[in-house]
Amino acid sequence: MLKIAIISINQPSLNSAIKLNEYLSEYEVDIYGKKDLEHDFDKLICYEKIDTVLTNAWKKYDAIICILAMGIVVRKIAPLLESKATDPAVLVMSMDLSKVIPLLSGHIGGANELSDVIAKKIDGCINFISTATDQVKVFAFDMFAKKNGMKIENLNKLANISNRLINKQKVKVFSYKNIFEAIDDKNNLQLISVDEIDENTVIINPLKSSDKLQLKPKIYLGMGCNRNTSFEDIEKAFLCFLDKYNLALEQIENIASFEAKNDEVGLLTFAKKYNFDIKFFDEKQINALEGEFSPSQAKKFFGLKGVAEPSSVLVSKYKELIIPKEVYEKKITIAGAV
Incomplete structure (x- = not known):
């Protein structure tokens, strides 16, 4: 869930922040306001200096919505800027909530997307997106x-x-x-x-x-193994596969296999350890795939086109095999798809 900070600086902007919060019920929202202002919002986070608020919020929130003058926002966040890949989304709104400007991290940080959500929820709210690719509507x-x-x-x-x-x-x-x-x-x-x-x-x-x-893109692995192959052997083969193709663990989105393997303790233990939501596919699903796959013993024993390669394709996002199967110790097969 997106974590959002709404920052106000005076009584009118605090009133607007509390009103804006009503439109953001699907998010985790904190509202910041200067102490000693009047309100009936029981979760208000009070502050004395705006500098402290922004510094502390920078790493804590996915998005920061400022109901402040844009000049103040620009000056205060300038020392905090690091990278468009990591900086949070920063939006500026007018006190009457009639205008919203995604100021920083429009694409990767999600400021453009959030401002669009806000503008659609508030009648008459104008969303002023300055990102060039959005304005001329070209691919980003x-x-x-x-x-x-x-x-x-x-x-x-x-x-x-x-x-x-x-x-x-x-x-x-x-x-x-x-x-x-x-x-x-x-x-x-x-x-x-x-x-x-x-x-x-x-x-x-x-x-x-x-x-x-x-x-x-993420990689999806198809895995096959002989009956009663141990967790240790499967893990060793998996790590060898990652090493051979210079892959990081976080690049692997999920794994899959043939339904006859859904009771393999070693495979299930492996999936649990690495937090994979392993998928199992049946004979009809595997053999319905078009295209050729590497010769496989699965043809002889199960009447299948294969296990590792077709399973990787079936579980994948784009249905394209990119790493043909590797065989480990004549009992484990692994293939990769995107």
């Missing part, structure tokens, strides 16, 4: 990453990419076909091969390391 890679749970690397390259799209210039995208097809607005975007990568390329790939703007 940082919003795409946020909405799809992708990690962003080399964020300092984003401005150049966004400006190219705003200026209707071509931007190359090195990614997988299914991810590229998931982009709604492909105007001036071109899917390319690895040998076409240049300084105006965005990479959407969880495996390749780059100095370009890179979005890293």
